[in-house]
Amino acid sequence: MRKREGNKEKDILDAAVKVFADSGYHRSKVTSIAEAAGVATGSVYLYYPNKESILLKIFDRLWTDFTHTLQETVKRSDYDPVQKLDLVIDHLFNIFVANPALAVVFVNEQQYLINNKKGNIGKHYENFLDLAEEIIHEGVKKKIFNPDVDVKLYRHFITGGIRSVLFYWAQSTPSSSLDRVRLNVKLFLRNGLLL
Amino acid sequence: MRKREGNKEKDILDAAVKVFADSGYHRSKVTSIAEAAGVATGSVYLYYPNKESILLKIFDRLWTDFTHTLQETVKRSDYDPVQKLDLVIDHLFNIFVANPALAVVFVNEQQYLINNKKGNIGKHYENFLDLAEEIIHEGVKKKIFNPDVDVKLYRHFITGGIRSVLFYWAQSTPSSSLDRVRLNVKLFLRNGLLL
DNA sequence: TTGCTATATGAATCAATATTCAATAATACA
DNA sequence: TGTATTATTGAATATTGATTCATATAGCAA
Known part of the structure; x- marks a missing residue:
């Protein structure tokens, strides 16, 4: 079994706050959130539906x-x-x-x-x-x-x-x-x- | 030359207020606004860019x-x-x-x-x-x-x-x-x- | 009545981006 | 060390909906 690296769930949440604050929810791209969190786009969907x-x-x-x-x-x-x-x-x-x-x-x-x-x-x-x-x-x-x-x-x-x-x-x-x-x-x- | 029927510009604006109020700007579809105004989708673009x-x-x-x-x-x-x-x-x-x-x-x-x-x-x-x-x-x-x-x-x-x-x-x-x-x-x- | 032009239509196109998924990588444990 | 298992990746796909445009229609003038 592989261990999860760091706390991606939290990283994504924190990054999302920043991105949403900058661009507003509707203009924010999931890809931008992933980038800001330092994870791949797909990883976001591992933690949030x-x-x-x-x-x-x-x-x-x-x-x-x-x-x-x-x-x-x-x-x-x-x-x-x-x-x-x-x-x-x-x-x-x-x-x-x-x-x-x-x-x-x-x-x-x-x-x-x-x-x-x-x-x-x-x-x-x-x-x-x-x-x-x-x-x-x-x-x-x-x-x-x-x-x-x-x-x-x-x-x-x-x-x-x-x-x-x-x-x-x-x-x-x-x-x-x-x-x-x-x-x-x-x-x-x-x-x-x-x- | 053909005369404009009624006041579509105003109809569209009034309809948009209703639709925006119901669903919010981002969720509102241009097609819904057109429908509410009683005009075709394309007509909206005759009056607004x-x-x-x-x-x-x-x-x-x-x-x-x-x-x-x-x-x-x-x-x-x-x-x-x-x-x-x-x-x-x-x-x-x-x-x-x-x-x-x-x-x-x-x-x-x-x-x-x-x-x-x-x-x-x-x-x-x-x-x-x-x-x-x-x-x-x-x-x-x-x-x-x-x-x-x-x-x-x-x-x-x-x-x-x-x-x-x-x-x-x-x-x-x-x-x-x-x-x-x-x-x-x-x-x-x-x-x-x-x- | 006929042709002309502005107006109107709405299905087709295009763009943007949320979501998926097949491939890859990292770790645990035998 | 090798293999199983789960995490991660990001390019491909799917979807949604704004915008366009070829076509149709209505009024006006000759």
Whole structure:
């Protein structure tokens, strides 16, 4: 029996993130991914049944991680809702600062996967939003947040806004201050524009 | 000479909006667009040089309109910055309430066009953002808005958030209360989450 | 009515690229 | 060392769908 050389499955996944970030999923050729991963074209199909499954794997891992963290956060009784939102935002930002290309892929392809009900990304996302909603409800209940906001709308607004500033950041000079972005997002959420 | 029957150019554009909204640009076949427009496949190429130019035309018209309105709004001295933002939001929402499919296409394909520097959509968008920035700057100057916000970030956050709630709305039961969405967006922008 | 030209058609062509698979290489174990 | 087994390769194949083009049709003028 022959042993597998290195970890091609991971190499391919990492390479795919880079290639997808550069060219977008649809424009990315499987051959380019293979090349970037340092394997032959055919080898990709040894580890993934098709091109789409690579993208799905990337998102599945990401959302599983997000949801897990959010779940832990919602539970905590030692934090108030504002602190909980901060915690969640910190986690998201930490992931993406460690891997800007991942941020780009996330921003660009998320909608496509949801629209076309690919894999269980939609489920993951709904799950995540529901958990986020819990925090907001808690805030309203504790009279910290404005009860007039439509919570379902707000959670969409937040995620859309975050996606957008992440994209802006990821496109700009490498690793410019993500902390500035992070701080501002927290500010937007709490206080909006007014003094 | 033979006269053109009806307005195929417009029929094709309108059909394309529907088809793109349903399947996304990349999955949409030119043949499907032709079918939806009630013309032959080849006729599409009588009016548009290729598939992409149809998408570009849709966006070009949209952004030209947006920018024009925003330009008019920025000028007005009879409104304060909060009212100006309201006016802009009203305009965006009015366009999309009249054509939900257009909202879907806008949300889904905008990023792709910008990423790949297609047509002059990026220019249009930058232009729009710059104008929006003027309103925010005015607000800060007049001590109505919080001077701590990073204006460039905020304009991205706003547009991303709006895009996201529009999408949510466009996907939900046809023409559910867009006014509720509109009202909430204004609320988010001004006050954020806190009481 | 006839010929002319612009418009319209849709099957055939072409290009791009995802996927397959026959051939080759590397390792384990006898 | 030789052989079996699995991993790897990348050129060939298959598929999909954008674009073309030879043909048909409709209106207009003479």
